[in-house]
Amino acid sequence: MAYDTRFYGLGFSFDSFNGMPYVHLGRCGLQVSRVGLGTWKMGYPERGDKSRVGRDQAFCILDRALELGVTFWDTANRYNESSGNSERVLGEWFRAHPGERRNIVLATKMAGAMDGVTPNHCGLSRANILDSVYASLDRLGLDHIDLLQFHRTEPQTPVEESLEAVADLRRRDLVRYLGLSNASVEDLMEYRELARQYGLPLVCSVQNNFNPLDGEREGRRGVLAFCARNRLAFIPYSPLSRGLLTNRYLPGRSVGQGDRLVDEGSLEQLSGGEVREQLVRLEELARQEGLTIAQLSLAYLLHLPGMGPLIPSASTVEQLEENTRAATVELSAGTLEQLRRIFVDEATLDLENL
Numbered sequence: 001m002a003y004d005t006r007f008y009g010l011g012f013s014f015d016s017f018n019g020m021p022y023v024h025l026g027r028c029g030l031q032v033s034r035v036g037l038g039t040w041k042m043g044y045p046e047r048g049d050k051s052r053v054g055r056d057q058a059f060c061i062l063d064r065a066l067e068l069g070v071t072f073w074d075t076a077n078r079y080n081e082s083s084g085n086s087e088r089v090l091g092e093w094f095r096a097h098p099g100e101r102r103n104i105v106l107a108t109k110m111a112g113a114m115d116g117v118t119p120n121h122c123g124l125s126r127a128n129i130l131d132s133v134y135a136s137l138d139r140l141g142l143d144h145i146d147l148l149q150f151h152r153t154e155p156q157t158p159v160e161e162s163l164e165a166v167a168d169l170r171r172r173d174l175v176r177y178l179g180l181s182n183a184s185v186e187d188l189m190e191y192r193e194l195a196r197q198y199g200l201p202l203v204c205s206v207q208n209n210f211n212p213l214d215g216e217r218e219g220r221r222g223v224l225a226f227c228a229r230n231r232l233a234f235i236p237y238s239p240l241s242r243g244l245l246t247n248r249y250l251p252g253r254s255v256g257q258g259d260r261l262v263d264e265g266s267l268e269q270l271s272g273g274e275v276r277e278q279l280v281r282l283e284e285l286a287r288q289e290g291l292t293i294a295q296l297s298l299a300y301l302l303h304l305p306g307m308g309p310l311i312p313s314a315s316t317v318e319q320l321e322e323n324t325r326a327a328t329v330e331l332s333a334g335t336l337e338q339l340r341r342i343f344v345d346e347a348t349l350d351l352e353n354l
């Protein structure tokens with residue numbers, strides 16, 4: 001392991017690990033790798049859970065991730081048909097590597113239906129938050145979760161009830177930090193106001209759908225700018241548009257069975273020709289920079305104000321290695337300007353007057 005250090009008078013401050021730069025998770029003291037790893041597709045495909053990466057392959061990816069300093073790992077209780085299997089595979093890895101627990105920042109999520117069939121088995125009630133966290137800890141084989149994220153907000157339960165449940169979990173050190181996912185600016189303001197009013201845990205990150213081609217989704221616009229202004233970490237999910245922002249969809253490449261977008265029936269984005277044209281322009285620019293489309297796209301995301309850690313999924317060690325390189329890519333002003341002409345207009349992200 002290589003700890004890269006800066007000396008600060010009274011002690012050492014580490015700002016990278018195994019060559020990977022770290023960033024604070026919003027205004028929290030916790031630091032995470034700039035490029036992390038999404039583990040949605042890890043599971044037990046042989047059991048029909050619709051995951052794509054089985055245990056052995058997942059272990060190769062997780063081992064290599066640690067070597068590369070990719071230590072922020074994102075999962076959720078209900079990934080892969082509400083099976084809990086992404087958490088189970090991670091749990092197997094933690095059991096096989098007990099000495100590495102402290103080197104990983106583990107994020108999971110809860111809210112959607114899981115672990116049962118009554119109306120109380122989903123949502124953000126105190127009951128479901130506590131039961132879901134106990135079940136996740138059991139599957140992960142861990143004694144705490146670093147970042148608990150509400151997978152979505154939920155209007156029926158008072159926010160104070162949900163925050164109080166997290167406060168209790170924090171007091172018992174079962175959960176350390178809180179994030180939201182699929183949240184709007186209004187959600188963030190409500191959570192912040194109530195947390196301040198009642199002295200309850202503040203949200204430190206927001207995980208929303210975001211890739212450079214599509215930007216923010218309807219109903220979630222303004223969240224990245226809100227994060228930049230308020231020092232929250234924005235964690236973009238599906239940052240490669242589930243594999244579209246890679247070299248594999250360039251004209252002339254053969255795409256077929258086993259490819260995620262084909263398996264998920266989601267290749268319609270390419271039918272209009274516009275996206276393919278964007279990919280061609282990206283590839284040209286990437287080649288000039290000695291990069292791939294994935295690396296250029298991820299590096300572009302990292303330059304946006306408010307951007308927190310990225311969590312691209314990888315189905316192979318090679319994909320992981322390729323994506324990880326983005327963490328240390330520096331883009332020149334000229335390259336950024338060209339990217340702005342290809343990607344979603346940054347002005348729509350309201351980032352101009354921060």
Ligand SMILES: NC(=O)c1ccc[n+]([C@@H]2O[C@H](COP(=O)([O-])OP(=O)(O)OC[C@H]3O[C@@H](n4cnc5c(N)ncnc54)[C@H](OP(=O)(O)O)[C@@H]3O)[C@@H](O)[C@H]2O)c1
Pocket residue numbers: 037038039040041052074075151181182207208236237238239240241242243244246247248258259260261294311312313314315318319320322323
């Ligand atoms: N909060 C939420 O509601 C939510 C929703 C979705 C995802 N997420 C999180 O976000 C993470 C990432 O999102 P995602 O998996 O949807 O999409 P993504 O990271 O945009 O795309 C990942 C897919 O792209 C392909 N890929 C990755 N790197 C590649 C490379 N270098 N070259 C070629 N292909 C590459 C792989 O597909 P192949 O298998 O085809 O190779 C991989 O499964 C998830 O793991 C999860 O942790 C959160």
